[in-house]
Amino acid sequence: MDIDSLKRATKLNVIISKLLVSRNEGKEKEALTKGSQVVVPLRNGNQEFLIDGYKASNDMVQILNLLFPISKTETTDDGILGTKDRKKIGFPGESLGDATLT
Numbered sequence: 001m002d003i004d005s006l007k008r009a010t011k012l013n014v015i016i017s018k019l020l021v022s023r024n025e026g027k028e029k030e031a032l033t034k035g036s037q038v039v040v041p042l043r044n045g046n047q048e049f050l051i052d053g054y055k056a057s058n059d060m061v062q063i064l065n066l067l068f069p070i071s072k073t074e075t076t077d078d079g080i081l082g083t084k085d086r087k088k089i090g091f092p093g094e095s096l097g098d099a100t101l102t
Contacts, residue, residue, distance in 0.1 A: 012040040012068055021063055031063055040068045 016038060021031040032038070032051065039050040049056035049064045056064060 011042065012038075014038045014040070014068065019063075031060065038064065038068070040064070 014037070016032045016036040017034055019031045019036075020028040022028045037052055038056075039053075041048055041050075047065070047069075049061050049068075051060065
């Protein structure tokens with residue numbers, strides 16, 4: 001996995017052990033065979049999918065987009081929460097109005 005300066009994935013390499021898909025009829029079908037390599041690079045802001053070195057079909061892209069999303073925005077959770085400083089879950093010891101987390 002490659003990461004950017006915001007510590008977000010910019011490229012994933014995945015080896016498939018099992019990938020089953022069911023459509024409206026509910027029957028499961030093997031989407032990719034065991035051992036298939038899926039590479040998901042982010043190039044020029046666009047996410048691509050390569051399966052064993054070949055570009056994925058449009059149907060497979062729809063499936064893989066659900067499994068391997070890569071963030072294309074500069075917004076991070078910390079940015080949304082209004083801080084540039086990394087925080088741990090719960091912000092121990094900080095006051096939140098009338099309550100203090102400990």
